[in-house]
Amino acid sequence: MLSIFRLEHFIAVILSIRSLAAAGSFENFTLGTINLQQGWTVQDSFGTSVGTLFDQTIEDTQNSGRVWRMSNAHTTSGFSNHPFSPTTAQVAGEPGSSLWNDFGSDHTKPKNPPGYRANATIATFYTRVNFTSATGSPQPGLSLGLSLCAKQSNWRMTLIQLNDNGAGIDIVYWDNTVNQFNNGSIFSSTRIASGLSYTAVHSLEMVTYFKDGFNNDVVNIFLDGTLIHTGSTWEVYYYFLGDVDIQPRLQAVDSLLVRSSGTAQPEYEDGGFFFTEIDVSTYIPPAVPVILPTPVGERVILQFDLTDGDSNNVSGQIEFAEVTSPGFTTFTNVNVTAGEADPLYVPPSNFVLGTPPIYIDISTDAVISPPVLVCLTYATSAFPENTEPQIFHFIGERWVDATTRINTTAQIVCGEVQSLSPFAVGSLIITPDAFAVNRLRLKDKQNQKDAWTLSGLFETANITTNDLLEAMDGKGVQFEVYGQRGLISSVVFEGKNCRRIGRSASTEKLSCRMKQGQISTTARATFKQYKQSSRLFVKATFSG
Numbered sequence: 059m060l061s062i063f064r065l066e067h068f069i070a071v072i073l074s075i076r077s078l079a080a081a082g083s084f085e086n087f088t089l090g091t092i093n094l095q096q097g098w099t100v101q102d103s104f105g106t107s108v109g110t111l112f113d114q115t116i117e118d119t120q121n122s123g124r125v126w127r128m129s130n131a132h133t134t135s136g137f138s139n140h141p142f143s144p145t146t147a148q149v150a151g152e153p154g155s156s157l158w159n160d161f162g163s164d165h166t167k168p169k170n171p172p173g174y175r176a177n178a179t180i181a182t183f184y185t186r187v188n189f190t191s192a193t194g195s196p197q198p199g200l201s202l203g204l205s206l207c208a209k210q211s212n213w214r215m216t217l218i219q220l221n222d223n224g225a226g227i228d229i230v231y232w233d234n235t236v237n238q239f240n241n242g243s244i245f246s247s248t249r250i251a252s253g254l255s256y257t258a259v260h261s262l263e264m265v266t267y268f269k270d271g272f273n274n275d276v277v278n279i280f281l282d283g284t285l286i287h288t289g290s291t292w293e294v295y296y297y298f299l300g301d302v303d304i305q306p307r308l309q310a311v312d313s314l315l316v317r318s319s320g321t322a323q324p325e326y327e328d329g330g331f332f333f334t335e336i337d338v339s340t341y342i343p344p345a346v347p348v349i350l351p352t353p354v355g356e357r358v359i360l361q362f363d364l365t366d367g368d369s370n371n372v373s374g375q376i377e378f379a380e381v382t383s384p385g386f387t388t389f390t391n392v393n394v395t396a397g398e399a400d401p402l403y404v405p406p407s408n409f410v411l412g413t414p415p416i417y418i419d420i421s422t423d424a425v426i427s428p429p430v431l432v433c434l435t436y437a438t439s440a441f442p443e444n445t446e447p448q449i450f451h452f453i454g455e456r457w458v459d460a461t462t463r464i465n466t467t468a469q470i471v472c473g474e475v476q477s478l479s480p481f482a483v484g485s486l487i488i489t490p491d492a493f494a495v496n497r498l499r500l501k502d503k504q505n506q507k508d509a510w511t512l513s514g515l516f517e518t519a520n521i522t523t524n525d526l527l528e529a530m531d532g533k534g535v536q537f538e539v540y541g542q543r544g545l546i547s548s549v550v551f552e553g554k555n556c557r558r559i560g561r562s563a564s565t566e567k568l569s570c571r572m573k574q575g576q577i578s579t580t581a582r583a584t585f586k587q588y589k590q591s592s593r594l595f596v597k598a599t600f601s602g
């Protein structure tokens with residue numbers, strides 16, 4: 059069964075601590091060093107070690123406007139006085155993690171060992187770095203490192219290197235995993251892109267998901283919008299490193315470190331890389347898909363968040379009944395074009411999207427065994443008053459209602475499906491037309507009670523004569539129609555109005571009795587109502 063309480067907690071955390079992006083373009087910066095401009099620092103947290111030696115400046119360029127330029131003409135082995143981006147409004151990390159830096163208790167002198175400053179309150183971190191060569195030509199040996207880090211700290215959680223190989227720009231990612239041969243961890247580097255153009259501006263995005271538990275964080279890296287690597291953070295390294303204050307030590311981040319280390323290349327003074335934009339954030343833009351590893355197992359649950367920090371608040375979880383071969387599951391916000399040219403835009407006639415609309419596409423390359431339970435969040439304010447949101451699944455070029463449960467308190471709607479494709483959240487608006495329940499399930503004909511049960515949403519459908527006659531098997535039938543009070547205007551069966559037999563504060567029930575021989579070859583049951591609604595149920599009991 060779905061852990062709805064776990065999902066509610068996940069959603070509450072996501073919605074309550076949404077924070078905005080920091081940094082961005084450098085158009086409004088002042089020419090010269092980036093230090094102390096709009097949250098950027100090139101000094102330690104005490105101002106005692108200022109990185110004035112680094113070859114970095116804000117400059118004007120002919121083609122890219124105002125940019126930040128940096129090279130490795132000067133390097134150091136330190137960390138805290140290298141360039142750090144502004145901090146995000148919230149701290150990112152797995153539950154129980156904190157920022158580890160060199161702030162003393164009075165923020166005026168170092169504390170040895172360093173102490174914790176802030177606890178993580180969100181589990182996602184996003185960075186986007188737009189860069190190009192500052193010279194437009196080879197600079198072999200040029201290298202800068204990009205790391206998620208606690209600001210002005212030695213403790214980083216990732217490392218991406220931008221390296222010039224003399225024929226183009228390479229991107230290298232350093233993973234850290236468990237060392238199988240000893241009680242520790244091992245670093246490994248992977249060249250995830252090579253030979254990038256010296257003249258084009260490249261967009262590098264890193265999406266990090268800090269997950270509760272050991273050795274399970276996920277880092278997705280995109281180049282110009284395409285996923286090029288899925289890796290890990292360095293949580294395993296810190297787990298085995300430990301510390302005198304706490305073991306294991308759980309690291310959180312709030313900034314991006316741009317580091318010039320290793321062998322200096324003084325010939326690249328005034329060269330290096332141009333950075334046209336650097337963004338750091340704790341939410342993931344809607345255009346960036348969420349891609350999560352999907353392991354082998356039963357009842358595999360993945361939680362995702364596609365909230366863009368503005369209006370498109372889409373999050374939830376998916377539960378696979380069984381995964382027999384591992385892979386990756388992708389969650390993407392879908393932009394739907396208004397008009398019938400886009401098949402996703404055409405909903406059932408009585409299906410209305412919320413404001414803003416929620417469309418999400420889910421796919422996986424893991425081998426799964428259905429069913430799959432998909433749960434999405436919604437905002438009550440996004441839908442017409444007194445309506446109940448439903449989850450719809452796009453199958454066979456049309457939207458099909460897949461709703462199996464709704465938690466109006468937690469504002470979560472779930473649906474069980476046999477396959478994956480686009481999903482949407484909407485509500486049902488009932489017009490004064492004739493509808494019949496559309497889900498027919500014929501039970502054991504020998505069963506004298508509840509032999510024929512229909513239940514479903516209001517969509518146009520008929521109850522065919524053959525079904526009725528076969529089910530009756532020479533017996534009479536009594537229909538009981540029940541639903542929310544005020545929902546049912548009237549029920550007509552074979553031209554006869556059904557009789558209201560009960561009403562409570564919240565429900566009402568109508569009965570329609572038909573004797574043997576009264577059902578003709580054109581029998582049809584039609585339910586008319588004139589109000590917005592949720593569900594209507596019909597039970598047929600056969601008598602001898």
